Amino acid sequence: MKLEKAKLVTIIMDEAIQPRVLEDLHAVKVKGFTVSEATGEGLHGAHLSSWEGKNIRIETLVSAEKAQRLIELCADKYLDKFGMIIFASEVEVYRSGRFT
Numbered sequence: 001m002k003l004e005k006a007k008l009v010t011i012i013m014d015e016a017i018q019p020r021v022l023e024d025l026h027a028v029k030v031k032g033f034t035v036s037e038a039t040g041e042g043l044h045g046a047h048l049s050s051w052e053g054k055n056i057r058i059e060t061l062v063s064a065e066k067a068q069r070l071i072e073l074c075a076d077k078y079l080d081k082f083g084m085i086i087f088a089s090e091v092e093v094y095r096s097g098r099f100t
Helices: 015-027 064-078
Strands: 004-014 034-038 055-062 084-093
Touching: 004 015, 004 064, 015 055, 015 064, 055 064, 064 084
Parallel strands: none
Antiparallel strands: 004 055, 004 084, 034 055
């Protein structure tokens, strides 16, 4: 099997906006994604207490075009109002048609 290029888009955000971001993934016609809890430390220090809510990490494999649309959509809607990090990496996958 041949490896083909795809984009891995990772979004780390406060769990409060997770339902809205999942709606956006569906609007962009993302076929699949993984959601997991994220812990760590960043510009604002460590996320230390549960009353602050959890940080969520969403990862999806998509075409370059969908990655761009998703990043632009999230940037326009959330980056100025919520704690969110978005990044994309170029990866190689089997069966890239599953992610277009």
